[in-house]
Amino acid sequence: MKKIAFLLVSFFICVTSFGVHAAPLSMAFDSDPASLDPHEQLSESTLQLSHLTFDPLLRWYQNGEIEPRLATRWEQKDDVTLRIYLRENVRFHTGNAFTANDVMFTIQRLKRSTDFRAMFDAISDVQKVDDFTVDVITHQTTPLLLNILTYVFPMDSLFYQGRDEIIKHGETFASKNISGTGPFVLKHRESGVRLDFTRFEDYWDKESKGNVDSIRMTPIRSDSTRLAALLSGDVDFIFPISPIDIPRIKRSSDIKFVGMPSTRILLLHMNQARRVEFRDQRVREAINLAINQSLIVRKILRGFSEAAGQLSVPQFLGHVPDIKPMYDLEKAKRLMIEAGYEEGFRISMMAPNNRYIQDERISQAIVAMLSKINISVDLKTLPKAQYFQEFDHRSADMMMIGWQSDTNDSNNLFEFLVACTDPNTGMGAYNASSYCNAQIDERIRAANIEMSSERRAKLLQEIERILVKESAVVPLLWQSLAWGAKKNIRIENIVNERNFPYIGDLVVE
Template sequence: MATTLKIAFDTDPVSLDPHEQLSESTLQFSHLVFDPLLRWDQNGQFEPRLATKWERIDNHTMRFFLRKNVTFRTGNPFSAKDVIYTIQRLKKSPDFRAMFDTIDTVSMVDNYTIDVHTTYTNPLLLNIMTYVFPLDKTFYQDQDQIIKYGETFASQHVSGTGPFILVNRELGSRMELDRNPHYWDKDSAGNVDKVILTPIRTDSTRLAALLSGDVDFIFPVSPIDIERTKKVPNIQLVTLPSTRILLLHMNQKRRKEFQDIRVRKAINLAINQSLIVDKILKGYATPAGQLSPDRFLGHINNLEPEYNITEALALMKEAGYEDGFRISMMAPNNRYMSDEKVAQAISAMLSKIHIVVDLKTLPKAQYFKEFDNRSADMMMLGWQSDTMDSNNLFEFIIACTDAKTGMGAYNASEYCRSNIDDDIRQANREMNPERRLRLLQQIERTLYKDAAIVPLYWQSLTWAAKDKVKIKDIVNDQNYPHIGDLFIEE
């Protein structure tokens, strides 16, 4: 009898092209239909996938040995040429380019061995290689242009080596996948034959679908529903702390007020992170005074969020804005946990220092187009470090925006300090952990002193499923559930 898994997540990928958007839903999809060279296991260690092992040849070269007898959905055999092709394409992707900038060339040793050559020593090369989900070169080449939110061959057709094959997709309403009968991983405990993924934006509707038995597995569970869900028989709840930071960008190009450090500090002091975490997120997050969570090298123990309305008002007065001003703010309403409610609370908090907020919230697909266009004075962003390292946060969110290198691709503050960029570049090549730690903490300290952004909190991840669906074994703190390995009890 076929085992079907019905999933309701809050969103589905905007495209089938794994290189179009660097987002959680894209990566979740990639783990379903493609396979990475290696991936993180639940203990934060690297696990071989399409690469069976790797070794360092010299300071600038890492050799990867590839799995044999693997085929793509088309039946084309997987080999070194597909990996080389994929990395070259990643280097051209607007969203992934900055991460892959460190890779100079990839050379073929033989059909199942490649050498990755970096432009400089890189302490995070293996972290980066978890993003290489080899594409079927024969299938994609010559029709592989990447256009964000565009209609392209790759955004509508897919050929991977993954545990599932896409059989049907209605954008925004349903995705159907069947087990790949030729999947290479015969040791996997996974017994799911069919996956039906339905995006359900509203928290209460998503939970209702689980409780009524319409779906088997949901993410996320709203903080206000967690206690109630815990009491429901035959339903399990799994929560993990994550390293995803939520923050606000203050656009210094759009608003001269934000160029004044006193105003930026006042905004930071007016926002009460602890209250947001307690009241809206019901404790399922950790208030943040910096970007780096405590398991990252850049984390500084005593950098806590500060809340002080009196001091904030004094700073506004000193900066000449005693009467305040009006700003526009945008946030998504289906991307992060209770994102719309959090944005509304922040608007109310800023009104106490006479900043009137015109808030507009949008579904994820529309929101990120506006974010890319820097359409509001203040914008919300959540970021899960791609490399599980502080420097990824810095190079995407803080670095001066540079379309050529992809640095600062998500810097909607338009904040730019060349000395920070120098430290980011240095940290990307520093192999000595002590020196690297000092560089990353130096960046974190500068951002804090500059009040460059408003760190809000690190969000916890909460999934719920029917008891027979063994999700505990396949969820992780990056939220790329390894559904290919999911076991469902009959």
Template sequence: MKVRAFFIYCLSFLIYQGADAATLKMAFDADPVSLDPHEQLSEGTLQFSHLVFDPLLRWTKTGKFEARLAESWERIDDRTMRFHLREGVHFISGNPFSAKDVAYTIQRLKRSPDFRAMFDTISSTTLIDDYTIDVHTTYTNPLLINIMTYVFPMDKVFYQGQDQIVKYGSTFASRHVSGTGPFKLTHRELGSYMVFERNPNYWDTNSPGNVKTLTITPVRADSTRLAALLSGDVDFIFPISPIDIQRTQSIPGLQLVTLANSRILLMHMNQQRRAELQDVRVRKAINLAINQRLIVEKILKGYAMPAGQLSSDRFLGHINDLAPEYNLIKAKQLMAEAGYQDGFRLSMMAPNNRYMSDEKVAQAIAAMLARIKITVDLKTLPKAQYFKAFDDRSADLMMVGWQSDTMDSNNIYEFLVACPDADTGLGAYNASEYCRPSVDEDIRLANREMNPERRSQRLQQIERTLYNDAAVVPLYWQYLTWAAKEKVNIRAIVNDQNYPYLGDLVIEE
């Protein structure tokens, strides 16, 4: 009823705007938990940031870097990069954009619990003039330019003095926005809908985008989301359930776009909560009892790649011979060797609207573990509630997905398997509480190694250690699938990181 009421609201809103306004109505599986771009390092937050803020630079579909608020950049020395910024840009507040806003944003990122591990490499910034800034690192870093794609300059004058970062809290930054992006937020009902209008003073006058009004509704149920597209209530949806893909492809007037993705889905096994999980034989047994290939085939209908490691084949840490292994007999033997032939009970939590068919995958995992006499008490939660529980490490087994922020293996390791350290931000999403100092040292050295071959060896050493330790349960690399009306040219603006560049979207009238 809430969704239908919102669509009626949208209709009246669009009639008021006039027939010449290009409009886009979207239904995604969830909305961002906050308007603060630094509160949570998540896909939803980054999608929102690309709507109302602008990055210094961004990835293209071919894996190159595209200038945005930074017009150009060059390396000054081994530890310094200089960025030349775009002039004549204004925030929604009317305040002019300058290098001071970039310096302010980087310092704020360094104190964000979720982002600080990535930005810890940056030691300081130097303002050369109003539109030139030098970024200094504490050591040589081969990924500095990758990291800078996560700098979405914030309006220093607008936020300063009321810019505290509180996860899942109510702060000024979590409720107010002043960005330079293609859209401005005009209305938000948390968990219900968001309405955006085109930024009338947007700096990118070369953008082909013609969307003037944008509405986004979070719709948890796959079937409801697809029904809204089929009925014409929305123009663009994500994701598509694997069981609906073939049907969607056969419907005239709709288009389906699918891209392979390097996002890894995995299960954490909390070694601090449960003594049983401190035994590597038990962790290996759990890995061997979970049939990744069957999950991909039966539940995801082939729209994922089974994983036996964290690094996808596009990353330097990938090891070709680390394939997923399913061996129920060996899993039972390991349980017996560890003294748990009669099994035990574990709690498990997973989201039910964050990843493709996540609840069904979690149910399948619980059933598979029952075959080695591990009884799983499964609880699934909507995304907004789940990640608070995840941060609190509320269950013995917890599901999470991770898209490398730097398109590199080491970002995965830093956040998912490094020893948890609140001061540095390392291990911020390590719900296994796994900790091996030698892995942390390899992570540190890989972040300083400029030679690609030596760096690859270092990253593969980490990957092999994680495999031998059965540190986590890699599940699969999930494909991304969007659907839209034919007139909505989504193919040009979607990408394998799932940050659709909606500011450049063209809707044919």
């Protein structure tokens, strides 16, 4: 009888831990992470991997609030010191214990990362109070510090110590090895082919209802092939879904569709260092006026996005309601004549072909639109991994990029995309325009320390108005997100506008 009771208790514990039953999950995304190093590239696929294999100090709820993860609570000690209390009894995949040393190691490493440096430049120091308490000290008052800390995924300092070099697109220990505290352990990786994960048996979050015990993630570049894999039952969960295919997936009785707007802006950079023509504001304005954002959204994305005339989405403080897309082909032609380029000129353009929804078709449409003001475009599209190496080298006159604000705030867009490039601070790290305006940088710095929402909004909106007046970049659209899954996969509970699905919490019924 005791043996039977023991078995029943064991079964109950198993059911409670894995939420009814343990289940495998097969996922197909459009691409896989280029590296296992969480600090090598600030990208969506890197952050998706981080949420699988690491844990953040804090993370976003679906409603936009912040929830504690490896940080259990925090308190502001003074204007520049935030004390963070850490979760105890947490283990890394190596078996090493998680402590304050790992948080210190990680933040110091983030400050060395080319991609993350601008965000973490606000932090002057991180100090250990005891094994499970740290003080994060900023240079000045920092209104978005908690938002920034959602990007701290503590690394196993004992595992990485002495071999924590960060090289973009390089061959390093961290780019090929991984040890986090997250819900899944990476078991196999074949770049461009598949990644296999298993549930971490010693995962700290025993209250999670997630019951996925293994994952196979397969990159499938083609939208139609990815959807076919879901409809045939070969995979359980896919992202993204082409807008063309949304009606088809909605008609399927076996598949659920989840869509939502995101805060990601898709835009074009015009490289003024490469092209003298782009130094003329009239030419830049003509390019902005010649590109019909609303037509792109309507015809290519079937209305499943929103045409943009500025960088900031409506929910951001920097959004200016009266700035709209400004398509005006006749005015664009007049500006080209005024600038002395009635006959036009030829430029090079690069865009990804598997990073953003319909990115290749959007870039082809832009080529056709620019031809109407006699700008001939030599277009080259590349898979994501190769494209961003070319982007880092600013290899074309015009380049496409999408950016989701890391802090859910306008200023993150500005400091990465349009600030004067400064390798020491990381400002302008993704500014492929060589655009530089001291007035904008001054307002970026002011907004980063301004605690009043009203005054911050004014500063950020001033930046948007300057960008529009100078036609610094070409805003295209704010992207929408779409996922599909089998009916028994409860993805609606774990997807979010940032597209970091919390697979550790996923329930398969």
